[in-house]
Amino acid sequence: MEPKVKFNKEYLVVAQNASGRNLNVPVYRFKSDLPGPKVYLQSSIHGAEVQGNVVIYHLIQALQSAPLKGEIILVPNCNPVGSNLKSGEYTLGRFDPVNGQNWNRAYHFDQSLLDSFVEQVDPKADMAELKGLFRDHIKQGIDEVLTSEWGVGLAQQLNLKLQRFAFDADIVLDLHNGPVSTRHIYVPEYARESAKFFNIPHVILIPNKFAGALDEATFCPWWTLSELLQQKYPERHWQFGVEAFTVEMGSQEVIDFNAGEHDARSILSYLSAKGCFSEPLFTPDVMQRHAVFLRDYKTLFSQQGGIVEYLAKPGQIVKKHELLARVLNVDELEDNRAVGEISAPCDLIPILHFPSASVLGGTQLYKCFTNYFDL
Template sequence: MNTFTKKVMSVGEMASGAKLTVPVYSFVSENASGPNVYIQANMHGAEVQGNAVIFQLLELLQHCRLNANITLVPYANPVACNHKNGEYTLGRFDPITGVNWNRMYHFDESVIEPFSQNYIDATEEDINNDFRALMLNEIEQKLDHNIFGLTTGQRIAYQLQRLAYQADIVLDLHTGPISSKHLYCPEYAQASANYFDIPHTLLIPNDFDGAMDEATFCPWWSLQQAFEKQGRKFTMGQGLFNKESFTVELGSQEQIDLDVAKDDAVSILAYLHYKGVISNDEYQPQAMTRYACYLNDYKALYSPMGGMVDYLAEFGEVLAAGEPLARILRMDNYGDGEALHYVSLDKPVIPILHFASASVNQGTELYKVFYNYFELPES
């Protein structure tokens, strides 16, 4: 029998004194032998499809046989999802500091080496428990003992991170502007990408750059590397170091589709079945060709001129060299110049997302594409 609970977590206060709150849903398994899971959505204000996916997960998980505890947090950033300007949601950056909401998480790599030296001969259980306690203490110190205070974004991020640090698997649900589905996957966890029903995977370095996925896998990766330097070898993604974190890009912002969200929830459950979190054998990944590229080869194409853009390239399909991604309309040139300008590349690419508006300035990011892509080998 699984226990389901809901609580409301306060993550800050408005100028009026009104509380900023976040709902937290938890399934606690009576047989918690598998890796625990944390899933959040809507850290960026316009990226709302993840809330629909969490709804569908809540519905489906009530009928699953759980081998682990699962925590789900929709509306993770109440400031961002309420940051409207007319009919648009602007909540990608903290409006006070200008910092990306998803670049405020904490990881201090200086704590890794001393810990590995002190625990070089410790049991795996002690390493797991005490390192997790160290990571949680780092966050508690940031939240409760910072004499100079925290920004709004840091306070929200650290409280979410405190929840995430109690899990072994972390999924951060996002969307793009106008986008196909794709997965940000740490390089060491490449094999796991085959268990999501997502055809495009970005393999990211095992380094910290401020995002939630990095904040939750990088400490364990760094610890594994530190142990290895001292002659004690662990394999990341297995045993003690069975820790994985992903940013799951669910399509386009500013809209939800509950039917597609159910497909996305089923995709996540297929991955969770592979990891031993659930025992329901009906959740299996779909057979599909999955493409990947390394983060350095995920290229942004910037507009060579201002104008009105007709986006031509289909998402997820290989676009041959020389084929146009877009055409730009310049009505100011009509009658005495070229009104249409085509934009193409000299190498095959896979378009993944494009700018949300047809109206662009010179230098606007038009598309992001997989440049040196390859097929993911089957696991």
């Protein structure tokens, strides 16, 4: 029997601009009458990373006739400030232009909330009930920040209003893009197996360390809770089944509807595996998946300033000492100092590179997989 799915759209106010106007974001929600995981997706918290909006478009198309179990919430274009900040022809979407605060680094994680919660846990509690209590506990912490008498910063306000939604979910997908980038995904180490349900060739495995992003703000509390309870009550197996990912859907500043359809299928394949549909919509592609631990995902900075041709393309296998890029030095065009060469310090896969030919010394030229392995 087909589940009955209700569709609903509302708007969430996340900020207020200098004209005194509320800035809201659309919240699309599909809710089944059958039980199942609760899923939260958002896109474009970094304003120039827009392909995720296309992915969400395709997801909404697919969900209109899918046999959903549980609930899926989709928030495209979730940063109305960053999405609308032009500087020259490009979108200055990665940080608050007032203070440089990265829009994806002001989510909330407070170790003391964990400690106080663990204190109260009944070690025999029903798992669903426990999850509900924990969600309330964390969201109450978020609300306290949001309602502080002294106010709260813009990025934090935006982040926390989204995080409140996300923290109710069992599955959180935050859709991003790299500068000029191949598709890749950040996966918490404990969810390593889930990486195989996505059709994404490059996987970064991250530890239980909070650095401000939404995926971490989602899984770090659950991961930590699980560890604390395991330690305190080792007799029970403390698994909460919550997963969160940052999914990098190619390059910023461009969209591609066809690629977006594939991206959507990749996500639906993962959601199928997680039991979000009464029958699977898609199964994952058979493909090679390269993985690294976060500590081996390294940044190569320019040693000199100049104009760069990026020779190594994102996703390409590069051996130690092979050429990655050439730098032109306009001050020495007449002799052999005119062109500098940048080589790979070790075997690597460039995952993304800087989107502009013009670089100062100290620019992030490439981010690379090193010591990578097959997943």
